[in-house]
Amino acid sequence: MQEFVKATSQAGASSHLATAGQRESQTRVINRAKELLADGTVARVLGWKAGDLPYNPEPAYFEKEEDFADFVYNGFCGANLSKYMIEASKLEGKTLVCLKPCDTYSFQELMKEHRVDRDKAYIIGVGCKGKLDIEKIKAMGIKGIQSISGAELEDEAETLTIQTIYGEKTCAYKDAMLERCHVCKGKDHMIFDEIIGESKETKDADRFTEVEKIEAMSPEEKFAFFQKELSKCIRCNACRNVCPACSCRKCVFDSNKFDSAQKANVDSFEEKMFHIIRAFHVAGRCTDCGECSRVCPQGIPLHLFNRKFIKDIDELYGEYQAGADLEPRTPLTDYRFEDAEPGIVAERG
Amino acid sequence: MYKIAKENLTALFQKIASEQELYLPVKTAGQTNFGVWTEDAQVDLDTLKTVKSPKDAFFPQSETLYTCIRDGKKLKIEPEALKDQNFVVFGMRGCDVKGVEVLDRVFLVDPLDTFYAARRDHGTIVALACHEPEETCFCKVFGVDAADPSAADVATWIIDGTLYWKALTEKGEALTETVKDLLEEDNSADEIVEKEKASVRDIVEKLPYMHLSLEGWNGDVLMEKFEDPLWDELYKPCLACGTCTFVCPTCQCYDIKDYDAGRNGVQRYRCWDSCMYSDFTMMAHGNNRKSQKERFRQRFMHKLVYYPANNEGMYSCVGCGRCVEKCPASLNIVKVIKAFQKQGGEQ
Numbered sequence: 051m052q053e054f055v056k057a058t059s060q061a062g063a064s065s066h067l068a069t070a071g072q073r074e075s076q077t078r079v080i081n082r083a084k085e086l087l088a089d090g091t092v093a094r095v096l097g098w099k100a101g102d103l104p105y106n107p108e109p110a111y112f113e114k115e116e117d118f119a120d121f122v123y124n125g126f127c128g129a130n131l132s133k134y135m136i137e138a139s140k141l142e143g144k145t146l147v148c149l150k151p152c153d154t155y156s157f158q159e160l161m162k163e164h165r166v167d168r169d170k171a172y173i174i175g176v177g178c179k180g181k182l183d184i185e186k187i188k189a190m191g192i193k194g195i196q197s198i199s200g201a202e203l204e205d206e207a208e209t210l211t212i213q214t215i216y217g218e219k220t221c222a223y224k225d226a227m228l229e230r231c232h233v234c235k236g237k238d239h240m241i242f243d244e245i246i247g248e249s250k251e252t253k254d255a256d257r258f259t260e261v262e263k264i265e266a267m268s269p270e271e272k273f274a275f276f277q278k279e280l281s282k283c284i285r286c287n288a289c290r291n292v293c294p295a296c297s298c299r300k301c302v303f304d305s306n307k308f309d310s311a312q313k314a315n316v317d318s319f320e321e322k323m324f325h326i327i328r329a330f331h332v333a334g335r336c337t338d339c340g341e342c343s344r345v346c347p348q349g350i351p352l353h354l355f356n357r358k359f360i361k362d363i364d365e366l367y368g369e370y371q372a373g374a375d376l377e378p379r380t381p382l383t384d385y386r387f388e389d390a391e392p393g394i395v396a397e398r399g
Numbered sequence: 400m401y402k403i404a405k406e407n408l409t410a411l412f413q414k415i416a417s418e419q420e421l422y423l424p425v426k427t428a429g430q431t432n433f434g435v436w437t438e439d440a441q442v443d444l445d446t447l448k449t450v451k452s453p454k455d456a457f458f459p460q461s462e463t464l465y466t467c468i469r470d471g472k473k474l475k476i477e478p479e480a481l482k483d484q485n486f487v488v489f490g491m492r493g494c495d496v497k498g499v500e501v502l503d504r505v506f507l508v509d510p511l512d513t514f515y516a517a518r519r520d521h522g523t524i525v526a527l528a529c530h531e532p533e534e535t536c537f538c539k540v541f542g543v544d545a546a547d548p549s550a551a552d553v554a555t556w557i558i559d560g561t562l563y564w565k566a567l568t569e570k571g572e573a574l575t576e577t578v579k580d581l582l583e584e585d586n587s588a589d590e591i592v593e594k595e596k597a598s599v600r601d602i603v604e605k606l607p608y609m610h611l612s613l614e615g616w617n618g619d620v621l622m623e624k625f626e627d628p629l630w631d632e633l634y635k636p637c638l639a640c641g642t643c644t645f646v647c648p649t650c651q652c653y654d655i656k657d658y659d660a661g662r663n664g665v666q667r668y669r670c671w672d673s674c675m676y677s678d679f680t681m682m683a684h685g686n687n688r689k690s691q692k693e694r695f696r697q698r699f700m701h702k703l704v705y706y707p708a709n710n711e712g713m714y715s716c717v718g719c720g721r722c723v724e725k726c727p728a729s730l731n732i733v734k735v736i737k738a739f740q741k742q743g744g745e746q
Contacts, residue, residue, distance in 0.1 A: 106729040109636040193533045278428045288640035314461035314670035345727035
């Protein structure tokens with residue numbers, strides 16, 4: 051197996067020029083992290099560790115110089131590390147955390163909610179050129195994947211070259227991007243101690259187009275749409291557990307003190323309760339980081355619920371982006387005379 | 400051996416479904432899972448792995464066991480009827496068939512799980528050999544032959560637009576009898592199927608996970624593995640969701656709960672549980688696994704140590720690779736096995 055990894059990484063490197071520059075910002079992150087560990091500024095580093103397949107890096111802590119042999123930062127590092135900082139904030143010393151531009155919105159929102167400790171974090175804002183979705187690649191019929199090149203941050207390639215046991219395949223980087231990257235909030239990090247690497251504009255769609263399509267449906271069509279999507283739910287809780295806005299110490303759906311604890315995937319429950327309550331609970335706090343939809347094993351477009359709330363907030367209270375600042379008064383936690391009346395929902399239909 | 404052209408499969412499904420319930424891979428809202436065949440169902444035999452395994456057919460994610468209804472001053476208890484109709488599960492892969500064997504060893508021993516047993520009695524498994532196994536597959540490690548799902552009632556292969564059909568058990572013969580009019584006997588089929596098997600086995604050899612070593616994992620290493628400090632690191636990225644356990648063909652833990660259906664009484668149901676969940680095996684005295692590390696460890700110890708200890712060394716992983724594909728944090732059993740190997744190598 052190790053030979054396989056070696057062989058494929060060589061294949062990946064040789065099929066692309068500029069191997070020295072290719073992983074430059076990954077190297078810069080590693081070097082800087084080692085420096086900060088060595089001088090005692092940070093006690094540990096939270097980043098991504100290379101997986102055993104070309105596309106499955108995992109969130110990981112790095113504490114010793116030799117750990118960094120496995121450090122990776124590429125197009126498959128979609129995982130938002132900001133939520134891990136809740137636990138890291140309880141540890142001794144600072145944690146260096148690598149955050150992509152969109153992840154910094156989540157971190158700042160968690161700061162606002164006093165769930166992470168800014169003083170316990172050293173934030174390296176890492177560059178991003180859009181993150182990749184292996185499910186999209188596989189949906190193109192690409193299987194038996196051995197290596198993928200073109201996923202590195204510096205790589206200017208617009209195309210991914212994928213070696214499979216069934217032959218070489220290619221696909222446009224753009225076509226393999228996560229949905230959230232097509233509606234990217236921008237290249238800027240909202241909070242950081244330093245930035246390493248360039249980011250690229252990837253937005254090529256309007257954030258609310260899909261929401262508008264659903265708004266235009268009749269109530270029956272809406273119900274049918276959500277029933278079809280939500281009845282796929284297997285109650286794995288991946289959406290909740292990955293969500294930086296879902297940071298309750300004990301979720302009401304895990305509590306055995308009430309009748310709310312639920313593990314059964316019963317359609318009537320799924321559609322009426324879990325996802326809708328969750329969407330209500332994160333309304334006004336959801337930064338639209340897209341992790342819920344990224345992790346859903348059944349491909350349920352969960353972000354649509356959150357975006358509907360975001361769109362309504364924009365329309366009723368003025369444009370608002372959760373996590374863009376540290377202002378404690380937010381549309382749904384601030385009360386003013388000119389606020390929309392609840393009756394507007396009935397009037398609007 | 401029999402054969403039928405792929406374009407005539409709808410007729411085959413219609414014929415089976417006219418006599419019994421038929422479960423097979425169906426695409427709904429973009430995802431393929433096992434579901435009941437209907438005229439409108441979008442059957443998908445091209446997707447190698449359904450998101451959830453087909454274990455629902457025998458062990459549904461949730462099922463009511465009995466209902467208590469208030470009847471004046473009395474309480475009436477109505478047990479749920481056991482499955483008494485025959486059904487067919489079509490398109491299970493070799494790994495999933497092996498998964499049923501793992502479940503059998505849990506539910507068909509004393510005390511017999513009557514709900515499960517009734518479904519096993521009435522279900523006929525028609526397996527479909529893998530044509531293009533993927534990089535996440537490691538069934539060979541657990542003794543499964545992707546090219547020849549021989550533990551099923553009927554084994555089938557789809558080769559160049561033709562489905563080849565071979566009954567393997569009495570149940571399989573009985574099903575074959577009912578659809579015989581649609582099948583065509585083919586004496587040269589064996590040769591074609593053997594060639595396909597050889598080609599699939601060649602692919603299997605090239606897949607990265609198929610040569611994973613299970614050295615050091617067996618029923619006798621309980622304390623050594625349980626106390627290994629490696630778990631302190633391995634669990635860290637785990638989000639404590641239940642994805643791995645719910646897509647798994649062999650995870651068999653369940654919880655029993657009551658649902659207050661108001662005037663309709665109280666339904667006592669069981670539903671899959673996940674060792675990743677904080678209330679897993681919670682009892683009156685509290686929880687015996689308080690940390691995520693302990694919960695994470697439980698899953699792998701169960702698959703690779705506890706189950707083999709109770710089942711003559713048989714592991715309760717079948718190498719389907721669904722956890723590899725679906726874990727939101729990219730953790731999985733392969734990484735765990737490799738991490739222990741690596742550690743062993745360094746010592």
